Amino acid sequence: MRNTGEGNMQGLMDSGRETSEFTELQQRLVFLKVGVMLLMGVLVLRLWQLQILDGAYYRDLAQDNRTRSVVLQPARGLIFDRHGVLLANNVPSFNLYVDLKDVPDRAELVRELGTLLKVDPKTLATKLQPRGVLTRVKVKSGLTLREAALIESHRLSLPGVVIQAEYQRNYPVGAYAGHVLGYVGEISEDQLRQKEYEGLIRGSIVGQYGIERTYDRILRGRAGRKLIEVDALGHEKRTLSVEKPRAGDDIYLTIDFRLQKLAEDLLGEEAGAIVALDPTNGEVLALASRPSFDPNQLSRGLSPRQWQAILNDPRYPLTNRAIQGLYPPGSTFKIIMAVAALATDTVEGSDSLQCLGRYRFGRRIYRDWKPGGHGLVNLHQALVQSCDVYFYKVGHRMGINTIATYAKRFGLGQKTGIDLPGERAGIVPSPEWKQQTRGEPWYPGETISVSIGQGYVTVTPIQMAAVVAAVANGGLAAPPRLLLAVRPRETERLVPAHSVSAKPVIQQADWLPQVQAALASVVTNGTGKRAYSAVVPIAGKTGTAQVVALRKREYEGEVPKVLRDHAWFVAYAPTDHPRIALAVLVEHMGHGGSAAAPLAKQLIEAYFQQNKEAVSATP
Amino acid sequence: MDLLQKGKPLQMLLGSTNERRRSERGFDAIDWCLIGVVISILFLGVLSIYSVTSSTHQARFPIYLKQVVWIGVGSLAFWILARTDYHKLARFAYVFYGIGLIVLLLVLVAGKSSRGAQRWIALGPVAVQPSEFVKVTLIVALSVYYASKARHGWLYRVIVPGLITLPGFLLILKQPDLGSSLSFLALYLTLVLAVGVKSKAFGLVVLSSLMVFPFVWGEVWGSLHDYQKARIMSFMDPMSDPGGTGYHGLQSRIAIGSGQLWGKGLYGGTQIQFKFLPEGHTDFVFAVFAEEWGFLGSLVLVMLFVALFLLGFEIAAEAKDRLGALLAIGVVGMMAFGVIVNMAMTVGLAPIVGIPLPLMSYGGSATVVNLAALGILLSVRRHRLTLLQ
The missing domain is CATH 3.40.710.10 (DD-peptidase/beta-lactamase superfamily)
Structure with missing residues (x-):
């Protein structure tokens, strides 16, 4: 063995004890070598499993034939007054999404949805325009239970239509403090291009006015994602992976x-x-x-006509006189x-x-x-x-x-x-x-x-x-x-x-x-x-x-x-x-x-x- | 190595008087092998980075070119350290490590934060990640510690070096950078194992738990409650995916698996090109490579790394003294830990803790440091005990 040869060589120069330790050290190398090789071997086996044994399965997933990425919107942070009175929270609501990949005939879908939901076909058609990589678009938020049931019962004739339960901003105190709290709404095309809203996607809910707007970054939270396997109609068969959304941080206002x-x-x-x-x-x-x-009204989304009515109100209710x-x-x-x-x-x-x-x-x-x-x-x-x-x-x-x-x-x-x-x-x-x-x-x-x-x-x-x-x-x-204060989710x-x-x-x-x-x-x-x-x-x-x-x-x-x-x-x-x-x-x-x-x-x-x-x- | 092996003990005996002087030699087959392997891995890394970032053409100075520049800087460090007698380094070992700790403190006080972690220090136009540099100083410091005197007993073999390692480990953990702090810990354990503790049982426990850890972590983690995980994670690193079961982990596995036997070819990686997998040029560069070059390509890459480790162990075995051997083991240990944990996390065998793939992932500090460490390895090799040629 060469190693022992060198060990002897060392022995001529150093004390016997040092030599024996040096030799020992070199013998230990064998353990390390074996350990590393074993682990590398395990990696190769795992690669074999992923790429050869399950390769076809992953190829299908990769080709996106059966998977859809779903964005999970986070719950917005709560808003309290200085004594802890709840001023803004979230309530569940049904939102209607359409996965454009699963829609064989868009005109047909517009007709069907138009009659079921009494939505103007023209606005529906513009909403269903594909934009960029994102193919899942929100068509209507805040469905009533009746509407949701109606859609669900027609699901076989509505390929690609998905109802998702999400959060709806809610202001339990009604119209009070409206000018302070502001309201939320879907992110606009303009906002999407701004640095402040980097990383958000179409359909995200952001603060548009008042405290909701000023502290949007704190309240917003971070969206999660879910990868699901779907059937031919675009309905979820099973969940492949979930990255949970992170809810926004809570805010305490100085308001009494x-x-x-x-x-x-x-x-x-x-x-x-x-x-x-x-x-x-x-x-x-x-x-x-x-x-x-x-x-509450403004956050649920107004029709263009309702908007006009508010904007043309001679008493300017949207002006914060204070x-x-x-x-x-x-x-x-x-x-x-x-x-x-x-x-x-x-x-x-x-x-x-x-x-x-x-x-x-x-x-x-x-x-x-x-x-x-x-x-x-x-x-x-x-x-x-x-x-x-x-x-x-x-x-x-x-x-x-x-x-x-x-x-x-x-x-x-x-x-x-x-x-x-x-x-x-x-x-x-x-x-x-x-x-x-x-x-x-x-x-x-x-x-x-x-x-x-x-x-x-x-x-x-x-x-x-x-x-x-x-x-x-x-x-x-x-x-x-x-x-007054912020309460981060993590530390509470x-x-x-x-x-x-x-x-x-x-x-x-x-x-x-x-x-x-x-x-x-x-x-x-x-x-x-x-x-x-x-x-x-x-x-x-x-x-x-x-x-x-x-x-x-x-x-x-x-x-x-x-x-x-x-x-x-x-x-x-x-x-x-x-x-x-x-x-x-x-x-x-x-x-x-x-x-x-x-x-x-x-x-x-x-x-x-x-x-x-x-x-x-x-x- | 066969060349050198023949009749070597005799030669060495004859030349022993001359050998009191430190020798320096030209390159031989092993050196060239090492350099060749490193260059191949670097090339594959740049190729993958190029492939990932080619679809995003917003930058004036593309990322793969930046990486080439970093490799250039790293090569310089490699060259200088390979030509320097490692005993000279040893003289300043503790000083270097001390400076490193001070810089880590600075990072916490005045560092640049990005995505919830404070890991960088701005040095003019570039951001440097000091934790990478401190790793090498730790290797040198611990090697000098063990080599300068005979260290006996638990206190001197395990506890004292542990105390040397601890401040660096904690400072990096605080940033928070779970990945780097774990590799800091791994360095310490590797060297303790190499030196050996008297209790065989201890060694076995540590070694086997190190080996088993990646495979049982998922189970342990999965058994925790959500809020427990959240507590731990907000402490460690908000960006990581410790369960390895989340979105990134799956996308990474899909990328690798869908590469199948032959791979999808350069630019063929749909997972990457369509941005399903973020961080394709950094932590998940192996997934990019495996998707584009398939099982065969991955096998070649794994072989290259295996060759690098074997050469490194060979150099450790032939080192002239304890210091050289320990330095070589430390360098190989650092590389091997990075490679194994990174690959294990991309293939879904280990938690995703944010450890880049040595020599392949994009990153200036890591590239320079890894090449510098390999320079030390070559220095050990070149100053080993042989005849002058």
């Missing part, structure tokens, strides 16, 4: 559903929006927009004016200005809402009484650029970044802005209008909620957000969403208490008295957004509703250590003090009563 429901009920049939925030961290407690829609509705802020803008005036030392809190009910600027006369005027008022009184002339004068002194700077610091003119699609930014006008968008110079008189929140300035209700939240929170603005452990830390709106805010005190007085003895609550001290500011400048004489008696002003009320409570801040906007309801303030009061009271219950319920 009881508050949300109350907000929507309070708005009732009126068009408008209510946004309630936790001022300390930006968590959205309620985000209501009326009129709304039932996400984040997309642009309104002049009216007198609620005076909060920002007051902050700007104090921050720039334009006025001192004790400085009094004369209000005679009118303010002459150039050749125009700007009126106060109170015909006789408020007399001599300081900043506190001007806010409490919502004196227009005071702010005309202050606005004129500051100039439009200063006003614009502070409005922008409060987040106006830009999106709040709320996690919903389609948010609008609104407008903070400035000479630059006007030159760019209209190509006209800024007229000084326009500054006067902006001073009381009229003219070009427009805001969304969520922006105003953020403004009042920042004032409530001592000048710190926390960006509003809806995502709640993962809190990243919160963006609050940013200071103004550097030094030692005079901010003056504004806060004025807002508290607005409710105790000012324009917002109707928001006064015995339960909790509330601070707020009324606003009336002019739709058209009305001249009283033109309308005798009733003003048509579409021309009436929008009512604003922004508020927070309690006045010390505020825990809720909100903005209420009701379209065409006139004065904020009468139409919007009572809603704010009811919401705030409900919020604190409910929390008291929650506190006493948990010992």
Whole structure:
């Protein structure tokens, strides 16, 4: 043996012990060699089995004569409110699929299905166009039991037609929170080409609006696949392999559903929006927009005619007024004016200005809402009484650029970044802005209008909620957000969403208490008295957004509703250590003090009563 | 090898004084055999990658050409290491391994993640998979450990090297990369077995369980509850198919089986061309090859690998010292583990754990590392104990 020869050789150089170990090592090689060879032998045997013994079977499978790949759609993640109230889940539903490979005569099938299901043959025919490699197409979702039974009983004359039980998105709370939750729908051709939807196939259900859209990636889950053996009619004979779908992750929203429901009920049939925030961290407690829609209907798929009806509805139910509705802020803008005036030392809190009910600027006369005027008022009184002339004068002194700077610091003119699609930014006008968008110079008189929140300035209700939240929170603005936590399927452990830390709106805010005190007085003895609550001290500011400048004489008696002003009320409570801040906007309801303030009061009271219950319920 | 065998002990005895110096020789028949086998396997790999990726023409720089570039880089490493005396490597063994562990830590902290696993480090335009490189440093480190001193008893033969292996194993498992961490473990077991533990029973248990594992795993796994599997898998690797019974496993078996005796020829693999089987150029490259070249082609490929292993064992047997032998065993062990587990998973005998086929699967890091390891093997061969020629 050569090995032992070498071993001897080594022995001349090394100690005897080392040599014997080296020899031993080489002898052990035999074991390893045999082990490896045995395993390779097993592999060859297995290849023999697969390729020679069962080769014909696998060839048939490969030729796809008898196999079909079926996509198993995952269950979408559930959506809960902050207290665990279920807002969106999934229910089983029957969907009708056609495997184009198994259809000998497509025209015939269109006729048959058309009569059985009462589907328009033309839309059916376009759905049955083969596209790409995928040959199994969804023809109809949400079959009724009757329809399913009808199809099943005709299965012999319907080759290639398969009914599959799948998930249907369901919103147990009905039309409530429709604008927050959004709805789902089949992925569109456009979306299929986008990177965000990479890996999805036609017929996949994705979020199309609201939270469903924003967090689609979290909620979506991953589709599975099933390889089945089929008979000549395309019906499943047996399952060859299954890759289970992975359900999407669950989401917890910052929404407090009881508050949300109350907000929507309070708005009732009126068009408008209510946004309630936790001022300390930006968590959205309620985000209501009326009129709304039932996400269940939209998720089940509407007919083109139903779609048209919704799109042509003059009340725009698909517009989320809370984040997309642009309104002049009216007198609620005076909060920002007051902050700007104090921050720039334009006025001192004790400085009094004369209000005679009118303010002459150039050749125009700007009126106060109170015909006789408020007399001599300081900043506190001007806010409490919502004196227009005071702010005309202050606005004129500051100039439009200063006003614009502070409005922008409060987040106006830009999106709040709320996690919903389609948010609008609104407008903070400035000479630059006007030159760019209209190509006209800024007229000084326009500054006067902006001073009381009229003219070009427009805001969304969520922006105003953020403004009042920042004032409530001592000048710190926390960006509003809806995502509280995610619960991944795998771990089932709640993962809190990243919160963006609050940013200071103004550097030094030692005079901010003056504004806060004025807002508290607005409710105790000012324009917002109707928001006064015995339960909790509330601070707020009324606003009336002019739709058209009305001249009283033109309308005798009733003003048509579409021309009436929008009512604003922004508020927070309690006045010390505020825990809720909100903005209420009701379209065409006139004065904020009468139409919007009572809603704010009811919401705030409900919020604190409910929390008291929650506190006493948990010992 | 016959040439060398004749009268060798005599020659060696005569030349023993000269042999104190380390010898370096030209190539002989065994070396050329080894190089030829490696080149053949590499060629078949590139051919299969070419076939898989030819239907997807989106890339400006096709994948098979990238693989050729990697083979070029690997060949350079092969050449350098083959010409380097392996004793020089041994001097830095622990340093290399230590650096490797630090890099693995870096991967966890600052690595690139893809599909739920964090395995890569971006090095300019290329992503490097450090776990591959650490494998070779482990071979060298363990070989040096066993060869530098006589190691006796359980503590020094099994426990201490186990502790050397453990940090690397855990760091790779954490990525998570079940496949690479298992091959890390396999390296350790191979070397422990090669060195031998005093208890024959222990050796038998380990060896036989290693051999039986692939065949009983399916049963064990199948007996677990779904949620148990989910727990384990979310810990290990979200992308894998441990039961081997899922979609990928079946598609792979269909691909191989439908190749039958003669195969479907180049580009003929319908399974692959129609994308029923994903990862055709990486983990499932053997399925591609077997579908296109049939049982006969597979047999040739298996023979090539068998030849490579036998040559490697031969080199181990002829090594000049313990270090050389252990290095050779380590390299062959690493290759053999990869080949056997990869093939076993593609033919449905083992769980699909994501181990590429050495020298054939597409992958820059693995290709370079495998060629470098073969360079070490050749270095052992070239510095073995013979007369100067």
